[in-house]
Amino acid sequence: MTYFLQQLINGLQLGFVYALIALGYTMVYGIVRLINFAHGDVFMIGAYLGFFAMANWHLPFPVAIVVAMVGCAALGIFIERIAYKPLRNAPRISALITAMGVSLFIENFTNLNFMFGPAPRAYPRPFAIRTFDLGGVSISNIQIIVFTVSILLMVALSLFVSRTKIGRAMRAVSLDKDTARLMGVNVDTMISVTFGIGSALAGAGGVLYGIAYPQIQPLMGIMPGLKAFVAAVLGGIGIIPGAMLGAVIMGVVETFTSAYVSSTLRDAVAFGILILVLLVRPTGLLGKSLSEKV
Amino acid sequence: MLLKVTDLVVDYGAIRALHGISFEVAEGEIVTLIGANGAGKTTTLRALSGLVKPSEGQVWFDNRRIDGKAGHTVTRLGLVQVPEGRKPFSDMTVRENLLLGGFNRSGAEIQAAMERVFQSFPRLKERLKQAAGTLSGGELQMLAMGRGLMAKPRLLMLDEPSMGLSPILVQEIFSIISEINRQGTAILLVEQNAYMALKVAARAYVLEPGRVTLSGPAQELRQDPRVKSAYLGE
Numbered sequence: 001m002t003y004f005l006q007q008l009i010n011g012l013q014l015g016f017v018y019a020l021i022a023l024g025y026t027m028v029y030g031i032v033r034l035i036n037f038a039h040g041d042v043f044m045i046g047a048y049l050g051f052f053a054m055a056n057w058h059l060p061f062p063v064a065i066v067v068a069m070v071g072c073a074a075l076g077i078f079i080e081r082i083a084y085k086p087l088r089n090a091p092r093i094s095a096l097i098t099a100m101g102v103s104l105f106i107e108n109f110t111n112l113n114f115m116f117g118p119a120p121r122a123y124p125r126p127f128a129i130r131t132f133d134l135g136g137v138s139i140s141n142i143q144i145i146v147f148t149v150s151i152l153l154m155v156a157l158s159l160f161v162s163r164t165k166i167g168r169a170m171r172a173v174s175l176d177k178d179t180a181r182l183m184g185v186n187v188d189t190m191i192s193v194t195f196g197i198g199s200a201l202a203g204a205g206g207v208l209y210g211i212a213y214p215q216i217q218p219l220m221g222i223m224p225g226l227k228a229f230v231a232a233v234l235g236g237i238g239i240i241p242g243a244m245l246g247a248v249i250m251g252v253v254e255t256f257t258s259a260y261v262s263s264t265l266r267d268a269v270a271f272g273i274l275i276l277v278l279l280v281r282p283t284g285l286l287g288k289s290l291s292e293k294v
Numbered sequence: 295m296l297l298k299v300t301d302l303v304v305d306y307g308a309i310r311a312l313h314g315i316s317f318e319v320a321e322g323e324i325v326t327l328i329g330a331n332g333a334g335k336t337t338t339l340r341a342l343s344g345l346v347k348p349s350e351g352q353v354w355f356d357n358r359r360i361d362g363k364a365g366h367t368v369t370r371l372g373l374v375q376v377p378e379g380r381k382p383f384s385d386m387t388v389r390e391n392l393l394l395g396g397f398n399r400s401g402a403e404i405q406a407a408m409e410r411v412f413q414s415f416p417r418l419k420e421r422l423k424q425a426a427g428t429l430s431g432g433e434l435q436m437l438a439m440g441r442g443l444m445a446k447p448r449l450l451m452l453d454e455p456s457m458g459l460s461p462i463l464v465q466e467i468f469s470i471i472s473e474i475n476r477q478g479t480a481i482l483l484v485e486q487n488a489y490m491a492l493k494v495a496a497r498a499y500v501l502e503p504g505r506v507t508l509s510g511p512a513q514e515l516r517q518d519p520r521v522k523s524a525y526l527g528e
Contacts, residue, residue, distance in 0.1 A: 165393070175385065178345050178381075179377055179383070181369070182365060184370050184397045
């Protein structure tokens with residue numbers, strides 16, 4: 001039982017990081033119907049920004065998170081402007097292929113020696129690790145920070161989307177762009193805001209991932225990115241609470257697979273979930289019917 | 295003139311939807327565009343709102359040239375379209391829909407605009423917290439118009455407000471349109487229900503595939519034999 005609880009905590013830690021990435025996938029899909037395959041690489045850039053902030057610029061950890069979030073927000077907005085916006089009215093497949101191109105570009109460009117270089121780097125520890133014993137189950141201060149920061153960001157996002165004027169306008173754009181325009185909403189601005197917020201969350205996720213699994217390299221975004229994408233599909237792509245739910249399930253299932261079955265099988269199980277969802281419930285756990293509104 | 299449209303041409307790819315139409319709306323006036331399905335009425339409104347770009351022609355609103363401008367900037371100037379099919383944001387509450395209508399207004403203005411909307415549409419006040427998707431057809435039309443009013447329009451463009459409504463509701467909607475107009479808002483009304491439209495409007499233009507074929511005071515057009523046989527079923 002304590003082993004089970006221990007694995008559950010480890011799974012939640014992974015799940016919360018996935019959630020921060022999955023939110024960006026789902027928000028971007030909700031507003032422009034695009035799977036932004038470069039999103040996992042934005043997460044990687046976030047991890048590196050956090051690395052530089054702490055290791056090179058000696059900034060405290062909370063500031064490092066902010067640096068990563070702001071930097072990634074700017075990167076996300078920039079990517080949308082130069083790569084996706086020109087294709088706004090092109091067939092969807094063009095934008096999808098472009099997203100893969102952007103992803104490959106970021107991965108290979110950052111792999112160059114004058115950029116980050118291919119060698120893995122050890123992530124700085126902003127503080128000593130301490131573990132607390134809760135009746136046999138141990139939880140580290142790193143895990144507590146991952147939980148706290150993720151939950152704070154998710155609550156902030158939910159409040160922003162549901163309560164603020166800009167959040168309302170973002171939802172309006174995702175429901176009906178032309179009618180949103182008639183309300184006086186600048187659709188391009190809202191799309192930028194969405195890319196910015198989604199990328200900022202991925203940036204925060206990158207820093208948390210860095211302190212929790214303390215090694216980073218330019219290809220580190222591929223797997224978490226794909227799994228967060230599966231999580232977004234599992235929860236129902238385009239649905240914000242769905243991404244959080246799907247990501248937590250993914251993290252826990254993956255950790256349990258490693259713990260109880262075999263760690264070599266965990267990726268197979270993760271992507272098996274994607275196949276299963278697409279076969280059984282393509283709209284995801286929280287998705288509504290497929291019928292498109294006219 | 296509040297709105298002046300000259301030789302407006304709109305193409306959808308190779309298909310020319312509007313072949314150069316001209317019309318105008320004065321401050322405080324109700325003008326109607328009548329015509330059959332496919333005559334280009336909705337296209338005209340969408341071109342004025344900046345949702346489609348005209349290929350030729352000019353649109354002047356309040357002495358500013360607005361053709362080719364982005365949709366959201368046109369709304370800010372006070373030229374506000376209530377779209378065909380009402381287009382509510384179904385998953386959002388009535389209140390959220392109204393707030394979106396006032397997207398470019400300040401907090402104080404929104405309060406005042408909302409009070410004004412409730413005067414015209416008291417039923418919306420009872421439904422504030424309901425999802426817009428759960429409203430009836432008549433209520434949705436009220437919401438669409440209320441949402442338009444939230445933007446404090448100087449010219450409100452209504453696209454088929456009577457569509458799909460019972461005769462009693464049509465009466466009610468049209469009396470509200472007259473009321474909104476009496477309070478000083480000019481109205482450009484696009485309708486297939488020519489009978490009602492000609493009753494409330496001061497002037498009318500008849501649109502026949504892509505062209506204005508007749509125009510004049512609504513009273514006169516009601517007596518015109520061509521209008522009578524084609525649009526009034528007499």
